[in-house]
Amino acid sequence: xxxRRIRLLIWKEFKQLSRDPMYARLILAMPIMQxxxxxxxxxxxxxxxxxxxxxxxxxxxSRNVDASFEATEFFTVxxxxxxxxxxxxxMDRGEVSIAIVxxxxxxxxxQRGETADIGLIVDGADSQTASVGIAHASRIVAGxxxxxxxxxxxxxxxxxxxxxxxxxVNTMIPGLIAIVMSIAILAIMSQAVVKEREHGTLxxxxxxxxxxxxxxTGKIVPYTIIAVVQGTIAAVLGTLWFQVPxxxxxxxxxxxxxxxxxxxxxxxxxxxxxxxxxxxxxxxMMFIILPMMLLSGxxxxxxxxxxxxxxxxxxxxxxxxxxVLRGVFVKGAGFEAxxxxxxxxxxxxxxxxxxxxxxxxxRMTE
Amino acid sequence: xxxxxxxxxxxVRKEFLHLxxxxxxxxxxxxxxxxxxxxxxxxxxFDVSNxxxxxxxxxxxxxxRAYTQQYSAGGFFxxxxxxxxxxxxxxxxxxxxxxxxxVIPAGFQRVQDSGGRAPVQVLVDxxxxxxxxMGEAFALALNQRHNAVSYATWVSVTPxxxxxxxxxTGTITxxxxxxxxPERVSSAFLIPGLIVVIIFIVTVQQTAVTIVRERDQxxxxxxxxxxxxxxxxxxxxxxxxxxxSLGIITAITVLGMWLFALPLRGSVPLLIVASLAFVFAxxxxxxxxxTVTTSQETANITALMLTATPSFLLSGFAFxxxxxxxxxxxxxxxxxxxxxxxxxxxxxxxxxxxADVAVSLALLVGYAVLAVVVxxxxxxxxxxx
Numbered sequence: 001x002x003x004r005r006i007r008l009l010i011w012k013e014f015k016q017l018s019r020d021p022m023y024a025r026l027i028l029a030m031p032i033m034q035x036x037x038x039x040x041x042x043x044x045x046x047x048x049x050x051x052x053x054x055x056x057x058x059x060x061x062s063r064n065v066d067a068s069f070e071a072t073e074f075f076t077v078x079x080x081x082x083x084x085x086x087x088x089x090x091m092d093r094g095e096v097s098i099a100i101v102x103x104x105x106x107x108x109x110x111q112r113g114e115t116a117d118i119g120l121i122v123d124g125a126d127s128q129t130a131s132v133g134i135a136h137a138s139r140i141v142a143g144x145x146x147x148x149x150x151x152x153x154x155x156x157x158x159x160x161x162x163x164x165x166x167x168x169v170n171t172m173i174p175g176l177i178a179i180v181m182s183i184a185i186l187a188i189m190s191q192a193v194v195k196e197r198e199h200g201t202l203x204x205x206x207x208x209x210x211x212x213x214x215x216x217t218g219k220i221v222p223y224t225i226i227a228v229v230q231g232t233i234a235a236v237l238g239t240l241w242f243q244v245p246x247x248x249x250x251x252x253x254x255x256x257x258x259x260x261x262x263x264x265x266x267x268x269x270x271x272x273x274x275x276x277x278x279x280x281x282x283x284x285m286m287f288i289i290l291p292m293m294l295l296s297g298x299x300x301x302x303x304x305x306x307x308x309x310x311x312x313x314x315x316x317x318x319x320x321x322x323x324v325l326r327g328v329f330v331k332g333a334g335f336e337a338x339x340x341x342x343x344x345x346x347x348x349x350x351x352x353x354x355x356x357x358x359x360x361x362x363r364m365t366e
Numbered sequence: 367x368x369x370x371x372x373x374x375x376x377x378v379r380k381e382f383l384h385l386x387x388x389x390x391x392x393x394x395x396x397x398x399x400x401x402x403x404x405x406x407x408x409x410x411x412f413d414v415s416n417x418x419x420x421x422x423x424x425x426x427x428x429x430x431r432a433y434t435q436q437y438s439a440g441g442f443f444x445x446x447x448x449x450x451x452x453x454x455x456x457x458x459x460x461x462x463x464x465x466x467x468x469v470i471p472a473g474f475q476r477v478q479d480s481g482g483r484a485p486v487q488v489l490v491d492x493x494x495x496x497x498x499x500m501g502e503a504f505a506l507a508l509n510q511r512h513n514a515v516s517y518a519t520w521v522s523v524t525p526x527x528x529x530x531x532x533x534x535t536g537t538i539t540x541x542x543x544x545x546x547x548p549e550r551v552s553s554a555f556l557i558p559g560l561i562v563v564i565i566f567i568v569t570v571q572q573t574a575v576t577i578v579r580e581r582d583q584x585x586x587x588x589x590x591x592x593x594x595x596x597x598x599x600x601x602x603x604x605x606x607x608x609x610x611s612l613g614i615i616t617a618i619t620v621l622g623m624w625l626f627a628l629p630l631r632g633s634v635p636l637l638i639v640a641s642l643a644f645v646f647a648x649x650x651x652x653x654x655x656x657t658v659t660t661s662q663e664t665a666n667i668t669a670l671m672l673t674a675t676p677s678f679l680l681s682g683f684a685f686x687x688x689x690x691x692x693x694x695x696x697x698x699x700x701x702x703x704x705x706x707x708x709x710x711x712x713x714x715x716x717x718x719x720x721a722d723v724a725v726s727l728a729l730l731v732g733y734a735v736l737a738v739v740v741x742x743x744x745x746x747x748x749x750x751x
Contacts, residue, residue, distance in 0.1 A: 023664045030671055040694050041679040047689065092716055132500065139503035142510040154433065154478070154509055154516075155485045158502050162459070163492030171493050183674065187667055195663070276390070279575050282666045283394040286567060289674060290402055294410055299684060301497060303416050303444070303465070309409040323462055330493040337460040 001213050009210065009218025017222075027188065031180040031230040035238050038176050039169060049133055051075040052099040054087055059107035064144060065100060065118065074136045087121070097123045098133045100141075162331050170245065173238040174325040175298050178318060181231040181257070182264050183289060189223050189268025190281040193360075198278055212364050216357060220265055227261055248328030252335055252342075256324035259345035263317045266352030273359050292318045320344040369601070373594055377602030381576070385606065395572075399564045399614050400621065406556050407626045414497045416444040419466040420458050423448060429475035433486070436512060437468060442504045455489075465491040466501045478516070557622040558714040559683040562706045564618070565611050565641075566648050566677045571669040572607050573652030577745075578665040586749075596746040600738070604649045611645040612638075631717030640709045640727055643734040647702040650737035657744040672701075682707045702737075705730040 018024050051069060055062045069075045079096055081087045090096040101119035109116045120137045163170045196202040205215060239246060267288065275281035293299065295309070296318035305313065313319050320341035327333035327341075335342070385392055419437060423430050437443045443466060449455045458464040469487040477484040488505040490498040580586040589599060622628035630637075652669065659665040679685055680694065681703035687695055698704055705726045712718035712726075720727065 020661050020664060022660045023667070026664060026667050026671070030667070033671065037676055037694070037697075038679060040691055041685055092712075092718070092722065132496065135500040135503040138507045142507040154474075154512055155483050157485060158488050158490065158505065160490050160492040160498060160502075163495065163498075166492050166495045166498055168495045171495060183670075187670055191663055191666070277388065278662060278666065279579070280388070280391050280394070282571070282575075282670065283391055283398070285670070286571075286674065287394060287398055287401070290398070291405060293678075294405055300410050301414060301417075301494060303418055303497075304414055305409050312409075326493050327460070327462065331460055333460050337457070340461075 001211070001217070005210055005214050006217050006221070009214065010222045013218065013222040017226075027184070027226060027230070028233075030184055030187075031234045032237065034180050034183070035173075035176060035234050036241075038179070039173060039238065039242055047073050048076045049074060049098055050078045050096050052079040052081055052087055052090060052096040053077055054081055054084060054099060054101045056083070056104040057102045057106045061107045061110060061144075062102040065102055065141075068140050068144060069100060069137075072136065072140065074133070084121075091121075091123055098137060100137065169242045171326050171330055173242050173244045174329040175322050177231060177234045177238060178257070178260060178321045178325055179293065179298060180234040181227060181261065182292070182318065184230045185223065185227040185261065185264040186268045186271070186285050186289065187282075188226065189265055190271040190275070190285050191278055192219050192223060193269070193272040194275045194278050194281045197276075206364065212361050215364070216360055220269070223268075224261065224265060227264070231257060231261070244329060246329055247332035249332075249334055252324070252333070252338060253328045255335075256321055256328070256338070256342060256345065259342065259349045260317060260321040260324075262349040262353050263345060266349065266354075266356045269356035270352065270359065273356065273363055292316055295319070297322055314344070317345060317348045320348075369595065369598055373598050374602045374605070377594065377599065378605050381603065381606040384576070385610075395568055395610070396614070396617075398568060399618055402560060402564050403557065403618050403621060404625075406560050407622065410556065414500050415441055417442060417466055417497050417501055418446050418464050419443040419468065420455065420464040421445060421448050422450065422455055422467065422469045424450075424472045425470050425474035427475035429478060430470045433470065433474070433512065434468065436508055440504065440508065442500070459489075459491055465494055465497055466505070468505075481520070557618065557626065557628045558710040559681070559707055561615055561618050562644070562703055562710050563678055563681060563683050565615060565645060566681075566701070566703055567673045568614065569607055569611050569645060569648040570652045570655070570673045571666070573603055573649045574655040574659075574665045574669040575652075575662060576603060577653060577656035578659060578662045582662050590749055596749060597742045600650075600653055600742045600745055603653065604646060604738070607649055608642070608645050611649075612641060615641050628714065630714055632713035632722075633719045636709070636718070636720050636723070636727070637713045640706060640713075640723075640730060643727075643731045644702055644706040647730065647734040647737045650734070650741040651701075653741035654737070654744055657741070657748045677701060677703050680704075702730060702733050705733070 017027070053066055053069065055066070066077070070077055075098070079087075079090055081090060084101065087096070087099055087101075091099070099119075099121040101121060103117065103119065106116045106118065118141050120134060120141070122133055160166060193202070196205065210218075238244060271281050271284045271288070275284055291312075295302070295305075295313045296316045297313065298318065302310070302313045302319065323341040324338050324345070327338050331337075421434050421437070423434060434445065438445045446464065447458075449458060449467075455467055455469070458467065467489040469489065471485065471487075474484045474486070486509075488502070490501040490505075492498050577586075580589065594602075619628070619630065623630060651672070655668050655672070656665055659668055676697075680687070680690075680698035680701065682698075683703075687698055687704060690698070708726045709718075709723045709730065712723050716722075
């Protein structure tokens, strides 16, 4: 290992990158663009759902229902169709995504002391809005029951621990730092070796006195530096722009992200070594990025996934770094609480980077 | 000079040869949609359920156990264990072992037996805002139902109680019905959207790369000295992938209907027309990328940037567009995905025909025509230089 040769290799990589000014700009613009797009796209909380009220009872009860739905930020009553038949076209066109149907005779059966059903119709074609809508609507309807002032009962007091404002960005942005970093490293790293192979410059490398270890270091270091820069841009910009509170320890954050970074360098390098063309490498990337985004709990909570999928979610390094990031940012968790995800990440980094180095050595002796 | 079918045909044949020469890349193109379909349809759900819940029952009476039991019964809360101290409770939250905690103080049964109101505490973890909000809502709803029931029982056994409280004893309960997707199977409403996202991801990249690759390998010059016209070249590049993409759409649809009981309620011709327009539009975006980028790598990265994340998030697939800031809604409309998303969902789930989605279809077709024209123009300008 000669430091001078490694330095020359690093210098060569940066020179290559800067030769295509568009590429260099893209690499820097990518995390910023993704951060803003994702931050604004995912950060939204469901409010003002277009709501229809179908009142077939026309009693004080139904006026009560009306007022309760109007009062919350989640629903905006946009239509009052006369019947379910009239409701249908509104929902077909997507103008209404939830409807409350008060059947005729509701007030009367309540007077008799019977149970009265109020219909909640949700648009099942409309993503997660439906499930959030059901939860809020159920709560409002349950709250309509005239609560006795005496008699036995339970008073449930709710308290939110961590992120009391329930702002979605507060948990999304920390996760986004990992996503942005990962996509950037994978996109660049997966091209690193296969590019040289495609251009035939890999053979030229082998006839120089450069050793395998030097070549490897010369490849990994520049891309790691870029990834660190990208990750820092994403972290600083995201935290400041979206005003995400940081409650934890910087050391835990750096350790977690560092291990995650090495894991991604390993994956990218493996893809680059296995692929024969840059195009293949890129497509393989998509193959990796897709499950990573979906199964990591970034967008969809892993708890809700079927039992059989649970082991696979554990195999995604992203799952563990998300726990670390959210833990540090939102909960202020330390090494002790985050020991298990950090150990997972350490394992991934050792295994994947190790495999990449072994494969690289084998490829180069061929 | 007119566009010649023979020349286009020759180019299409050449493109197919390229495709089959790289079976690995082709395999990924075909496998990716299938993997995505299975992953989505099976694993992913927009419904929040099985929220990990711990109970700190300091009362340990039949009443407290009955109250806890209601939490396990609903399907939303998943009671994973009990804790017996504040430290244990905090640790469960910190280690991500619980999202909701129910705390029942001692005296729960005694207070209620004497006709009073017993306090309980429900703690929700705000670091998952969606499940926290829903947890709050469901906990309150559950509690209110519990109170309504115990009040009714109390009134029936306590003489004179009903007259003291001027209340109706009936209870209102919500009955949820889901239209278009009655069982609320997530997969059914995910697949129509998934088709759109997947096709967009797969197609944009292909044309983006094939044209730049010709330039990188210096075969682009050879094309230029051939009698092939610019428009013919662009169309010849688009056609093979159009065929392939329609194949993928068919495969996903058939698999979806067979494995996941995806309904196809609307007009099939409408679906085909819309898919064609959408695929053309996406491929043309690929051509546009190839004309503005300088190398294969830049084309790759640009295609990745434009497809992987934004199409996913700005298409209305997972996150409702209406709720986003206006700027983002405008950016979203720069892609053909939102219109196709609307049409695809309407056709599969709502049984729509041409008249129902006329506006979206017109926009999509207009988009496709415009994108192809711009692609040809840009390509011609690039070639002239």
